[in-house]
Amino acid sequence: MGTPHTYRVIVRGTFDGLSPESRERLLAEVEEHGLASMRFTEEGSLSYDRALRHFSYRLVVTSDAEDGDEMAGALAEERVETALGALGHGYTGLRSTVTDLDTMKINRKGR
Secondary structure, eight states: OOOEEEEEEEEEEEEOSOOHHHHHHHHHTGGGGSGGGOOOBSSOEEEEOTTOSEEEEEEEEEEEGGGHHHHHHHHHHHHHHHHHHHHTOOEEEEEEEEEETTTOOOOOOOO
């Protein structure tokens, strides 16, 4: 195995074919999944609004640097599919944005 890198991944998608039970549960928890709840975690942080149209998941993924951003995105999408499936929420159109924290440059301004 090569060098492990830490990635921040945002997985976006659209809710699709939600059952009445899913809609009810999501709406009951909407305040817990707003802008203030967005955090990058290993288990993932789900955010959405009352319209129940689009959602985003923020995740931290550790993956071999040789596998690149694509693998980190695929691993994150797999976690999201598992999480939404376990909750019984339908979705479509997953797409990922990946940032490799180990190669990210930080520009610090002098004082």
